Amino acid sequence: MVTAIHRPTWLSVDLDAATHNLQAIRRWTKAKKVYAVLKANGYGLGAVQLAQAFETTAAADAFVVSNLDEALELRQAGIVRPIWVLGAWGYEDLDLFIKNKIVITVPSLDWLQHLPILSGQLMLSLAIDTGMTRIGFDQADQIAAAKQLIDQNPQLSLFSVYTHFATADESGEQSQHYFDMQLQRWHDLVDRQGFDPDLFSMANSATCIWHAGDPRISFAAIRPGQLISGVNVSNGDLPMPRDLQLEKVLGLYTELADVRFVKKGQALSYGATQTMPQDGYVGTMPFGYNDGWLRRMQGSSVLINQKKMPILGRITMDQTMVLLDQKYPLGTRVTLIGKDGPEEITLESVAAYSHTIVDEIQTTLAPRIKRIYTGDLAEVIGANNG
Template sequence: MGERQPFYRDTWVEVNLDEVEKNIHNFQSWLPDETQMMAVVKANGYGHGAEHVARVALRLGVPYIGVATLDEALALRKTGVTAPVLVLGYIRPQDTKLAAEYSIALTVFQADWLDQASKVIEDDDLINCHLKIDTGMARIGIRTEKEGHAVVKRIRDSKNFQLEGVYTHFATADELDASYADEQKNRFDRMLRWLKKEHPEPIKYIHAGNSATALRHLDKVYNMVRVGISMYGLTPADEIAEHLPFELHEAFSLHSRLVHVKKLSAGEAISYGATYQAQKDEWIGTVPIGYADGWIRENATQGEVLVNGVRCPIVGRICMDQMMVLLPHRVEVGEKVTLIGRQQEDMISVAEVARRLGTITYEIPCMISYRVPRAVWKGGKMVQIDNDVF
């Protein structure tokens, strides 16, 4: 998978590709036979490493990769990934030539964009297009048949654009109440009936579902689903956590080590603002991770880590590069500290951290910054270290 790159700081992420593989297998077994997966690896694979996850998915027979930006698509191409890649977001029309050069499929939804893009591509360029339909997300996409007619006409009249797919996105698929998702599906079906008249030639891919849709609404998946968050073993929302058809396996964990241990007397203060004072004689450990690593200051509010399998509260304000934890007793310098993941019989899950911060599971692995190297595990052993600092 590549040569290991060193890192010189005792803070790191572990990405377990075996867990990603389990999740993909489970989706493949669960989905209808006619429904394929698109592996969504945007945001550097939700913080897990886009190339690694894409290669696992492709090896398991996933036919398509999804990203958010042209930059992400080009990054995959430059690692040698040759499989179909769809940019799910907007790209500038002047960059269409580059997308054609690297055989990158694009989301289209504006007639004017197609007019501008046509001016920069060459006669032998061919762009696979996926028409985005806005059925209630109000983000990007055509909303009316009139808008759609203008877009489809330009694709149909051009030798450089080919309509490979059509899709939408459900805004509430991760909620137990399916009424809005049902309404969106009805709108999408109406637009599909219109599109069949407007574009009689078969369209290869019809996709509407994300992870939550694939897990909870098989009546809305069509012939492809875009699996993102749950490919990494994370539940789209707490609300549906007890209603999943199979177990999800978390692939992401975050660790550090104690770099200093000291005993404070009652009344001594810790960190900026002196907001925490020892209530008695206390053992305090310093951990080399802080908000510049994405471990934001709010984590100190009722935040805990695992040391020797025991939960230890974060005390004082989290600094840019370090934080302090309250230890149950004297612990040796160098002891492993787990901020996300399992130690012995206990586990701090991504969902637990998300609840503590009042956010969603998606945000947690994405917010851990480039300063934290990723140790990639496969087959029970570490196979690569990605260190983007140098």
């Protein structure tokens, strides 16, 4: 998809704020190492630009992505710190993992037992399934067998032993019970295996925030992802700690491309689902569901001139209409996520209106929206030059 550099719709990404957040999370958790999760193009913010900022400032010790192509993109951009692919992977690309010094995840004993002859040293992360039931080892004897295979093969190097919590971002007795069950399962499976505890990686974003004081959890290496954006990753289910001062990283903006006077009762947009409530002005914005502002956002608000104004009619592929309180000149700025004077539309509020999570809203924002990087780090790494 071509980035629409000539269209007045843009995503603003503050690299200084993102770096501040990663450093604040390290302090909050007292983590020895921070592995910044930059999957899905850095949750839509730009994986390369975030990685360059975090590597320049030493805010991250390694980077975590979902697949090999995401990892190669970082390597090709000059990133030198370790890169770890979380997803299960076949054998066909092992040479690329080895050549580019990319960490591959071991999803099962069978995968490890059937490794083909290697062309060099392969770095591994051992997935421990404590209750997500996606990939990983769930039997202690198989973990022991895997460790023996790794220890006996000089071409295999263990980068991490990790797990992932399913309910770390949820409140309630049932969620806490499941979290405790996963923790106990981890210790039952791992404690007596003889692993170097510095290899343990247990804390994702939610675990970093709401379980940082739990002595049962290793903070040898944490994996913050969506939290880097400075948002509440529980979607308001759990309160953010007051003394964890995170900054908002992204803002989403467009401009009025058309303003017209419309008579009361005139139907608006596809399906004629809504009519003009009174004589007045309607603005059209160059932004639609192909940009990630999905049709379920009909009726939500945007900010214009420090005031909230409602979206009218169905959101279309490339354009969206808004009810104006007066006639505004073409090119007037519209805020979809961010502040305009005392008013603010947060990523969390957009997710709540859309009955989803902040991750979905942020990662759905399309590649065709141009990203503009701000802050001193943007100048240092030349984030907007190309």
